[in-house]
Amino acid sequence: MDKEQSIISNFKHNLNGDDGAIIGDMVYSKDMFVEDIHFKSHWLSPKQIGKKAMIVNLSDAIAMNATPKYALLGLGLPKNLSNKYIKELSIGLKECAARYGTQIIGGDTILSNKLIISLTIISYLNSKKPLIRNGAKIGDIVCYTGVLGGSIKGLRTLLNGGKISSNSRFVTPNLRQEFIKQSAKWIRSGMDISDGLASDLPKITQNRAVKFNKKLSKFEFISGEEYEMLIVVPPKNIKRVLNQAKKCRVKLNLLGKIINERAKFHGKFTHF
Amino acid sequence: MDKEQSIISNFKHNLNGDDGAIIGDMVYSKDMFVEDIHFKSHWLSPKQIGKKAMIVNLSDAIAMNATPKYALLGLGLPKNLSNKYIKELSIGLKECAARYGTQIIGGDTILSNKLIISLTIISYLNSKKPLIRNGAKIGDIVCYTGVLGGSIKGLRTLLNGGKISSNSRFVTPNLRQEFIKQSAKWIRSGMDISDGLASDLPKITQNRAVKFNKKLSKFEFISGEEYEMLIVVPPKNIKRVLNQAKKCRVKLNLLGKIINERAKFHGKFTHF
Numbered sequence: 001m002d003k004e005q006s007i008i009s010n011f012k013h014n015l016n017g018d019d020g021a022i023i024g025d026m027v028y029s030k031d032m033f034v035e036d037i038h039f040k041s042h043w044l045s046p047k048q049i050g051k052k053a054m055i056v057n058l059s060d061a062i063a064m065n066a067t068p069k070y071a072l073l074g075l076g077l078p079k080n081l082s083n084k085y086i087k088e089l090s091i092g093l094k095e096c097a098a099r100y101g102t103q104i105i106g107g108d109t110i111l112s113n114k115l116i117i118s119l120t121i122i123s124y125l126n127s128k129k130p131l132i133r134n135g136a137k138i139g140d141i142v143c144y145t146g147v148l149g150g151s152i153k154g155l156r157t158l159l160n161g162g163k164i165s166s167n168s169r170f171v172t173p174n175l176r177q178e179f180i181k182q183s184a185k186w187i188r189s190g191m192d193i194s195d196g197l198a199s200d201l202p203k204i205t206q207n208r209a210v211k212f213n214k215k216l217s218k219f220e221f222i223s224g225e226e227y228e229m230l231i232v233v234p235p236k237n238i239k240r241v242l243n244q245a246k247k248c249r250v251k252l253n254l255l256g257k258i259i260n261e262r263a264k265f266h267g268k269f270t271h272f
Numbered sequence: 273m274d275k276e277q278s279i280i281s282n283f284k285h286n287l288n289g290d291d292g293a294i295i296g297d298m299v300y301s302k303d304m305f306v307e308d309i310h311f312k313s314h315w316l317s318p319k320q321i322g323k324k325a326m327i328v329n330l331s332d333a334i335a336m337n338a339t340p341k342y343a344l345l346g347l348g349l350p351k352n353l354s355n356k357y358i359k360e361l362s363i364g365l366k367e368c369a370a371r372y373g374t375q376i377i378g379g380d381t382i383l384s385n386k387l388i389i390s391l392t393i394i395s396y397l398n399s400k401k402p403l404i405r406n407g408a409k410i411g412d413i414v415c416y417t418g419v420l421g422g423s424i425k426g427l428r429t430l431l432n433g434g435k436i437s438s439n440s441r442f443v444t445p446n447l448r449q450e451f452i453k454q455s456a457k458w459i460r461s462g463m464d465i466s467d468g469l470a471s472d473l474p475k476i477t478q479n480r481a482v483k484f485n486k487k488l489s490k491f492e493f494i495s496g497e498e499y500e501m502l503i504v505v506p507p508k509n510i511k512r513v514l515n516q517a518k519k520c521r522v523k524l525n526l527l528g529k530i531i532n533e534r535a536k537f538h539g540k541f542t543h544f
Contacts, residue, residue, distance in 0.1 A: 023377070028392070030379050031346075074302055076306065106293035107302050116348070120300070
């Protein structure tokens, strides 16, 4: 058990959802986005930092089939940041929140060594049943949205001192709000891809193997912070879900079928 | 306008309460408690750090006449912390939450240079009207609970390299949950004393002067992080409020009467 797992087990609680805690028809999610942990300050403009901090938080709610409504913002700000920088950061946060129908309603600000953006998102479930990670059955089809690999490519370019465009998935992930909202009733289970498929796939298949339809590149397999949706669909619903994806203009990839074997993939990377 | 004010004004929103944001009958409050900003790690045991981080967050809710029910916990943990230290920290957080009827229902953990405890408290208002800072009228009586000065004395001892007992107000503030709940209907406005009376008094009197009943020491006047309640009571209700304080075994100090003059006290310290 690693340190994070050990801490989480200290706070285990039955109201814990996967990425958010559920109380009544509301979902509460909370993530910190921190300089030198999630990004280097020279990689992104303050507006991009604000935008990405907000988007990765909204993703938790949207992945559970909830509509984010309110955000509480905790900011840890280094002394040397200019008012202009802070203003740009706040514009990034607010514009991104507004794009997803969310309002920033409060929070607090402190001085800190590193830039810290700590967000709590308050969301309403779109249906009585949230979309969760558990539930996959043998024979179900595993799918993911969009195109994977862009985030790690952007990250590697940055790590090598290069520059990336603001369209890079590392800067601007795509959330699939409408598609999830419309198709959740046909989906067995789901989550967003934040740690990379190699790490997130065993979570959604509950450590069962997948007979792949599709050969993935190493980049597609290990790229984290994609925030595309990884979903499991009963075979009888797959046509409806594909249709809905088309309506929402979301590319839906049929990755494979869950089989009655233990997964061979695990950890952050695997050979296949 | 200082930096914090400038940031807050970037996010000004009508759902903002004083220390918490109000949505329907719920209050959401969020505060960060950070090593080297709010405490030095050698000042407090990990259990005391957890306890104080929780108590200062619960105070925001209780001061608005709300009952805290759930907490979301964001932890930023330095690499070198032992599992034992983290375990003790989590016991402090959980025990303090439980004492006030609150459950930790989720959150996230990251690596960071300094210990960061970022809490979001979800509370239910005890009555339709929250207790807020605004509303004081000329002739109203300003009161505060308990004994002030202990927090700054503890802080100074620590800053001078001394040790303080776990009963020190700096380590263990006292929250006045029951008293506020029972007497809120007779109280005009209220807040907790977090920045010190010299700084918080003008907020509650809306920059009006107070004709003091009582001479305060410098320590009583400037001590922050007390988390005692500062309340404003219409004269016709003062007996009821005093009785309720007695029932709840809370010392209630009548500080003075609000008069039709501008306050002379302001900032973090004043002479009088």
